[in-house]
Amino acid sequence: MMAADQTGLGVPPSLSAKVVGSFAYLTIRDRLPTILTKVIDTIHRNKNKFFEEYGEEGIQAEKQTISLLSKLRNELQTDKPVLELTDGLQDTESWNRYLQRQQRLRGDEEAVSWFKSAWLYMECYMYRRIQEALWLNPPMSDFDVFNEAKTQSFFESQQAVMTMCTYLEGVNKNVEKLSENQLFEQFNKLLQVSLWGNKCDLSISAGQGNSQKSSPIDSLNSLQSFILVDDSNMVWSTLNSAKRPGQSGKSSADRVDIVLDNAGFELVTDLILADFLVSSGLARQIHFHGKSFPWFVSDVTANDFQWTIRQTVAANHKWMSMSGVQWQNYVKEGVWCYHDHPFWTQPHEFCDMAADAPDLYSTLQEADLVLLKGDLNYRKLTGDRDWDHTIGFNTALRGFGPAPLCSLRTLKANIQVGLQPGQGEKLTSQDPNWMTSGKYAVIQFSSPKSE
Structure with missing residues (x-):
């Protein structure tokens, strides 16, 4: 395992813990x-x-x-030193500075390499290098x-999407009568x-099919x-305490930000939740945050966001199509906004954001509530x-x-905090793979006011 303070930010010992590294070798x-082999195969199959x-x-x-x-x-298979981009x-300099920071933490004794570095850093680095290979070879950029x-x-x-859109319409x-x-x-x-919806994660299954077949409701x-951990009551209280009178006389929270994870069914569930937040008057505006390039196999990009709405509009199903039309209108009217930022596709932990991406941190500070989807966001939240x-x-x-925040996450990585005494030990005795199977989940809330 790596040294406790990988960031170089001088985290006090009482607030530090070792970076998860026990699964890095196996993962890499x-x-x-x-x-990577699937990526190479995909490119070759598209040769014609x-x-x-x-x-x-x-x-x-x-x-x-x-x-x-x-x-x-x-x-990566032979533990070579990590190379600069x-x-x-736009983000090349930031990535290279991060590598230099890691090297300084090691000193001159050994180079930063694949098997001897933090798992999170190496995963992120691999996806960035995939993009480098494409960007260096236009017209494939x-x-x-x-x-x-x-x-x-x-x-x-x-089928699950149709079921959810039908439920949403009802x-x-x-x-108004609720x-x-x-x-x-x-x-x-x-x-x-x-x-x-976060169970549908293609990076965990190495790109194998991982879809939703049954009705989630x-x-x-x-x-x-x-x-x-179920802090949904705190999320609800936050939305209600943030309500302000609007032009229509209805009170709503001004803005909810959703930091997206996977495309496919999970994105649809996020859009359905966002639709409900607006239609119910719980929020006036939703800001979605996605990735600026393809990332961790199934993470949402701007193209995925737009494509999903277009496919929903074009569906041969009344309520699915009507949902898509409504979502299209939300985007056109500015009720829904999509953003990406280089920080989301970098290896930094979120505690670095205020220093390394102050513009993004300021953007999130404007939200009444930030929902962060998925396992990778949780790993970056907790370092x-x-x-x-x-x-x-x-x-x-x-x-x-930056604002009251909530992690919505099914567990697929070896990290979990905020449990009751003995809860983790009991889970380990019952199911040794409880932290990585996707079987368990958390709705975990934090507010700057609760510090």
Whole structure:
């Protein structure tokens, strides 16, 4: 395991823990090469497409990109030193500074290498190097090597999407008649649907199919006992305490930000929750935050966000199509806004954000509530450290608190904080893989006011 303070920010010992490293070797030797091999195969299978669109230039780009990716695969399998990026893009300097920071922490004794570095850093670095290989070989710069997997995941989840859009229409039709308790009940259901949508993660399955087949609403009661921390009451209270009178006379929170995770069914569940927040008057505006390039196989990019709404509009299903039209209108009217920022596709922990991406931190400070989806966001929130399970969520955030925030996460990585004494030990005795199976989940809240 690595030294406790990987950031170089001088985190006090009482607020530090070792970076999770026990699974780094296994992950790099097994899952990451599998993902890279699939990327290489995808590019090769599209060889004819590149030739049809770009002629010989496309064929040369395909060969050169595969050559760079094969070299990358060899580097990670043989524990080569981590190399600086050379593509000269907006985030290149920041990535190279991060590498230099890691090297300074090690001293001159050994180079930063694949097997001897923090798991989170190496995973992020691999995806960035994939993009470098593409960007160095135009006209392939904009090719999404993960698009096929994301598209397949969306279409395989069609029945569940139709079910959810039908359910949403029924809720929205009667939303004005709902009592406060009924409104909370619907909010809680759709928050949990968004939570369990996070099970559909293609980076964990190395790109293998991972879609939603059944109705998530029908599964909520049976899944309730697998939510290890449920702070949904605090999320609800935050939304209600942030309400301000609007022009229509209705009171709403001004803004909820959702830091997205996976495309496909999970993104649909996020859009459905966002629709409900607006239609119920719980929020006036939703700001979505996604990735600026394809990332961790299935993470949402601007193209995925727009494509998903277009596909929903075009669906041969009344309520699915009507949902899509409503979402399109929200975007056109500015009720929904999509953003990306280089920070989301960098290896930094979120406690670094105020210093390394002050513009993004300021943007999040404008929100009344920030919902952060998924496992990678949780790892970055907590620094991917081997915290004791009973350490408080606020403590593990190490000062990150631009606004009240809530992590919606199914557990797929070896980190979890904020549990009751003995809870982690009991889970380990019952199910040794409880932290990595995706079977368990948390709705975990923190507010700057609770520090």
